[in-house]
Amino acid sequence: MGRTPCCDKNNGLKKGPWTTEEDEKLIDYIQKHGYGNWRTLPKNADLQRCGKSCRLRWTNYLRPDIKRGRFSFEEEETIIQLHSVLGNKWSTIASRLPGRTDNEIKNYWNTHIRKRLLRMGINPVTHTPRLDLLDFSSILCSSLYGSSPSSLSTSSQINNFQTLLNMQQQPLVNPELLKLASSLFNTSSHHQQQQDYSNNQPCNPQTQNQVPLSHFVQFQDQIQQVPSTNSSVSSSFPNNHSHLFEPNVNTYPLNFTDHSSYNNQDSVPDIDWLENNGFGLSTFKEDYIPQLSSYNQYYGSDYNQNLMINQTSNQVLSTPSSSPTPMNSNSTCIIGSNTEDEKESYDSCNNRMKFEIPLHILDSNEFM
DNA sequence: AAAACTACCAACCGCGCGTGT
DNA sequence: GACACGCGCGGTTGGTAGTTT
Numbered sequence: 001m002g003r004t005p006c007c008d009k010n011n012g013l014k015k016g017p018w019t020t021e022e023d024e025k026l027i028d029y030i031q032k033h034g035y036g037n038w039r040t041l042p043k044n045a046d047l048q049r050c051g052k053s054c055r056l057r058w059t060n061y062l063r064p065d066i067k068r069g070r071f072s073f074e075e076e077e078t079i080i081q082l083h084s085v086l087g088n089k090w091s092t093i094a095s096r097l098p099g100r101t102d103n104e105i106k107n108y109w110n111t112h113i114r115k116r117l118l119r120m121g122i123n124p125v126t127h128t129p130r131l132d133l134l135d136f137s138s139i140l141c142s143s144l145y146g147s148s149p150s151s152l153s154t155s156s157q158i159n160n161f162q163t164l165l166n167m168q169q170q171p172l173v174n175p176e177l178l179k180l181a182s183s184l185f186n187t188s189s190h191h192q193q194q195q196d197y198s199n200n201q202p203c204n205p206q207t208q209n210q211v212p213l214s215h216f217v218q219f220q221d222q223i224q225q226v227p228s229t230n231s232s233v234s235s236s237f238p239n240n241h242s243h244l245f246e247p248n249v250n251t252y253p254l255n256f257t258d259h260s261s262y263n264n265q266d267s268v269p270d271i272d273w274l275e276n277n278g279f280g281l282s283t284f285k286e287d288y289i290p291q292l293s294s295y296n297q298y299y300g301s302d303y304n305q306n307l308m309i310n311q312t313s314n315q316v317l318s319t320p321s322s323s324p325t326p327m328n329s330n331s332t333c334i335i336g337s338n339t340e341d342e343k344e345s346y347d348s349c350n351n352r353m354k355f356e357i358p359l360h361i362l363d364s365n366e367f368m
Numbered sequence: 369a370a371a372a373c374t375a376c377c378a379a380c381c382g383c384g385c386g387t388g389t
Numbered sequence: 390g391a392c393a394c395g396c397g398c399g400g401t402t403g404g405t406a407g408t409t410t
Contacts, residue, residue: 009373019402039395053394056379091398106399107377 014048018057024045026054027062060103067099071108079105080113086125 014022029045035058038051047054060066071079075097081091090102090109099104117124 015380037395051395052381052397053379059397060378088399102398103378109374 013042013053015048015053018049018061019209022049023057023062026058030058030062056103060101063101066101068280071100072111076108076113079109080117080127083109087125208348 016027025045025047025121029041035041035055038055041047041051042049045054049057078097079093082096086092086104090106094100094102094105114124119129121129123129225338
């Protein structure tokens, strides 16, 4: 379908930062006539701008109800929670934050929150622990060859591994938040969101394409090739996310509130647990970690305290010393504290997750 | 002091969808 | 159904200020 550009790039329309004079013209015009037809507005308001530019300037900056300044803690908490359910639906998120624009929230997410989550070892897209931080080769080898100094039995390590996989499968979302998201989808006028919802897709449209499934399919296929009467391992790969729309809290699947998974500790897995089970962590330099009151299942105080303790000691954990294999930079990912490298680091870590597990390792009686 | 690097964010861009003709 | 238009969304860019080397 053909579509004419909103403005001719060669007709001398101005681009770039707005001047005070332009702002005043735009404000004055909208105060007198209101906004509506953005295409004709620039001409009527004597502005050498395209309508789109005028609309953006108004909605993102000049609107009288815009709230400037730093995001409050409550706002940040809301953003994280809604993003965990809605994904990059910035306009929908913005609709829940009076005075904030989608652009502002998007910028704040990309420059602050996203980086912070990465440093916390949380995938900012799926809001799940980053599996790319984990040393799978050491987990498997220690389980399969029994050379780990750890006193954990093979079965318990497999259980831990399963738990880990479950963790990665489950977006860490407060069920109440799902209700809110459902209402958002229902009340939103945005057709796309309604489409997503009616199609019974995961709440977070990005989640379905994220690391958990895409990166584990290969691994799952390998496991399913192994003759076994025990289907517990393969069954730990749920391929249906429809539960995310289930409003019944009681049906919410295993997540970090399943305390039995963590040696009866009434908290999320702590640093010791992760370290003892072969999970490498890195230094956290960020001195501020949000305390998410309704999000304590994972982002909450217990986990934060653990992070802070680790931070205080400036401890750098990577491939655990218990690993039977030498430290392998290809299977261990250190969270970078230098921000610009984070995306690259994160991407490359995800790529590392694509490693193939040799069949001869999986085809082991010990594994079953 | 100056160059290099980093962080931030306003603004731009391309695309998709709804609506009207 | 085809097309034009208006609008809004999400991703990206580029300018600038601050920081580090």
